[in-house]
Amino acid sequence: xxxxxxxxxxxxxxxxxxxxxxxxxxxxxxxxxxxxxxxxxxxxxxxxxxxxxxxxxxxxxxxxxxxxxxxxxxxxxxxxxxxxxxxxxxxxxxxxxxxxxxxxxxxxxxxxxxxxxxxxxxxxxxxxxxxxxxxxxxxxxxxxxxxxxxxxxxxxxxxxxxxxxxxxxxxxxxxxxxxxxxxxxxxxxxxxxxxxxxxxxxxxxxxxxxxxxxxxxxxxxxxxxxxxxxxxxxxxxxxxxxxxxxxxxxxxxxxxxxxxxxxxxxxxxxxxxxxxxxxxxxxxxxxxxxxxxxxxxxxxxxxxxxxxxxxxxxxxxxxxxxxxxxxxxxxxxxxxxxxxxxxxxxxxxxxxxxxxxxxxxxxxxxxxxxxxxxxxxxxxxxxxxxxxxxxxxxxxxxxxxxxxxxxxxxxxxxxxxxxxxxxxxxxxxxxxxxxxxxxxxxxxxxxxxxxxxxxxxxxxxxxxxxxxxxxxxxxxxxxxxxxxxxxxxxxxxxxxxxxxxxxxxxxxxxxxxxxxxxxxxxxxxxxxxxxxxxxxxxxxxxxxx
Numbered sequence: 001x002x003x004x005x006x007x008x009x010x011x012x013x014x015x016x017x018x019x020x021x022x023x024x025x026x027x028x029x030x031x032x033x034x035x036x037x038x039x040x041x042x043x044x045x046x047x048x049x050x051x052x053x054x055x056x057x058x059x060x061x062x063x064x065x066x067x068x069x070x071x072x073x074x075x076x077x078x079x080x081x082x083x084x085x086x087x088x089x090x091x092x093x094x095x096x097x098x099x100x101x102x103x104x105x106x107x108x109x110x111x112x113x114x115x116x117x118x119x120x121x122x123x124x125x126x127x128x129x130x131x132x133x134x135x136x137x138x139x140x141x142x143x144x145x146x147x148x149x150x151x152x153x154x155x156x157x158x159x160x161x162x163x164x165x166x167x168x169x170x171x172x173x174x175x176x177x178x179x180x181x182x183x184x185x186x187x188x189x190x191x192x193x194x195x196x197x198x199x200x201x202x203x204x205x206x207x208x209x210x211x212x213x214x215x216x217x218x219x220x221x222x223x224x225x226x227x228x229x230x231x232x233x234x235x236x237x238x239x240x241x242x243x244x245x246x247x248x249x250x251x252x253x254x255x256x257x258x259x260x261x262x263x264x265x266x267x268x269x270x271x272x273x274x275x276x277x278x279x280x281x282x283x284x285x286x287x288x289x290x291x292x293x294x295x296x297x298x299x300x301x302x303x304x305x306x307x308x309x310x311x312x313x314x315x316x317x318x319x320x321x322x323x324x325x326x327x328x329x330x331x332x333x334x335x336x337x338x339x340x341x342x343x344x345x346x347x348x349x350x351x352x353x354x355x356x357x358x359x360x361x362x363x364x365x366x367x368x369x370x371x372x373x374x375x376x377x378x379x380x381x382x383x384x385x386x387x388x389x390x391x392x393x394x395x396x397x398x399x400x401x402x403x404x405x406x407x408x409x410x411x412x413x414x415x416x417x418x419x420x421x422x423x424x425x426x427x428x429x430x431x432x433x434x435x436x437x438x439x440x441x442x443x444x445x446x447x448x449x450x451x452x453x454x455x456x457x458x459x460x461x462x463x464x465x466x467x468x469x470x471x472x473x474x475x476x477x478x479x480x481x482x483x484x485x486x487x488x489x490x491x492x493x494x495x496x497x498x499x500x501x502x503x504x505x506x507x508x509x510x511x512x513x514x515x516x517x518x519x520x521x522x523x524x525x526x527x528x529x530x531x532x533x534x535x536x537x538x539x540x541x542x543x544x545x
Contacts, residue, residue: 038165042255046246047132047157049238050100050199058096058305059200062230065310075231076310077474079454081486083215084300086207087113089228092302093197094120101131102241104194106456107139109210110146111217113299117209118150118269125155134245136190137163149269151253152262159250161190162325188325190244191467193226193456194237201305202234203227204317204472205454206443213441216299220391222441223416223490225356225483227454227472230310236317240470247322313476318455320468338457338471339464343369345447345473352379354446356487358391358439360384361398361460361542367405374410381412383491384440386508388524389418391439393532395460397540400533403498403506413498414491415508416440417516418524443471444483452480461542496523 053059065076080086094101094117101124108114125131133150137160140148151158164186196202205226207213215221229237244250254262318338336344346353346369353373360382362370373380390396406413418437445453455471457463474480491497496508496519508519516523522530 053199075233080226097197107208111211149265152266220437225442240319359395386415
């Protein structure tokens with residue numbers, strides 16, 4: 001699951017026959033968690049983004065790539081619509097950096113392919129690059145806790161945002177259970193995604209760092225999209241990173257993890273694995289590989305930043321304030337959230353809004369915006385997950401409540417199919433290089449074919465009220481058209497179109513010639529998933545979905 005979906009469902013757990021001894025263990029964990037607390041008087045040395053990016057090779061490359069007629073306010077953009085480019089662009093930034101690397105993610109998974117990126121970050125640190133890693137705490141336990149070993153690498157600083165108190169990092173599930181005693185804090189997460197090199201080039205979008213986001217996971221991969229940027233907007237990305245890095249909610253890893261455990265995680269991070277016999281990425285000399293693995297993952301080489309086509313356009317970065325995660329301080333900040341800004345842009349649309357969001361729970365306010373748009377004749381198209389392709393079934397519960405009403409408003413709904421064909425896997429969003437299952441994870445909106453928003457936010461109450469988010473809005477018909485073509489290929493080949501039949505019941509229409517059939521109920525979904533939808537649909541609190 002890529003987003004936090006924690007629901008207070010103890011009665012439902014009992015209803016499904018969980019043994020009493022398991023509930024007793026859970027109670028013991030929660031009681032023991034009362035002893036844990038966050039450290040006080042934590043030392044957080046302030047640091048800032050590189051002030052003179054033009055003095056670095058990447059900054060000089062960005063200047064050379066700028067066309068003669070481009071305005072100083074314009075930035076260069078490349079749409080990252082394939083899994084290979086998603087990995088290779090980040091690899092190029094890590095290898096090209098000479099002064100700073102700023103990396104901010106909701107999740108960094110200890111996967112074989114992602115290990116290569118972590119290795120490149122260590123190599124950058126070894127050549128003198130200051131590396132700052134900012135990670136949301138929710139995914140820092142269990143198997144992924146090995147990533148925290150980066151905090152002991154010289155020239156690497158690592159901080160966890162909004163951490164949970166106490167608990168051994170290796171016990172990921174138990175840490176989460178212990179966190180239930182502070183359920184409100186557990187729900188508020190930093191969902192931002194940024195990868196910035198020398199304050200000259202940056203990447204933002206929907207992807208976390210993990211093999212499932214780079215098309216290299218076994219069984220299922222995420223369909224996603226990012227943008228690579230150079231120029232003025234990168235300075236805005238860095239300013240957003242600095243706000244989070246220097247915030248009191250960001251705790252240095254050594255303040256949270258004991259030295260003994262941190263040394264163990266560092267040793268595990270560098271432990272040799274079978275993959276070391278044949279490194280997946282060239283230009284790697286460091287022994288060891290992040291995250292022990294029994295398989296070798298062949299990842300693509302670094303992207304050629306000197307020749308990658310760029311579109312130059314004006315852009316604006318929207319980023320939630322870090323203290324959005326502290327409800328008692330919300331009144332101190334009058335700024336709209338990222339999702340609020342998306343609703344304002346919808347209200348300004350004149351012809352069409354195309355929405356791609358994996359978790360779609362409109363709520364009353366957004367439904368009113370949709371109704372207003374339809375009254376003005378604005379076409380609204382939505383691509384989201386089907387029940388079978390959704391990695392967070394509870395989110396689908398919230399979406400299912402609104403489907404009939406959306407269709408009656410005239411909103412066009414398309415649901416991604418979980419079972420994908422090879423052609424889609426390799427060409428549309430870049431969902432993978434072999435596995436046949438996919439889950440939509442891209443988050444983008446296109447307004448009137450001229451404004452493109454690509455970022456981390458979903459259109460649901462969680463992104464609006466609980467998570468912090470970041471997105472870049474690019475004013476470019478060319479880039480908007482490119483993204484529209486990618487989305488329309490996905491809709492035409494791998495998504496159902498929903499409609500109401502003569503009896504007012506939902507019907508799923510397969511695209512002509514797509515190789516799969518129409519359906520009258522949740523297509524490809526198991527009986528268990530349908531049971532979740534039926535049981536939780538009427539009772540699940542919408543703000544948690």
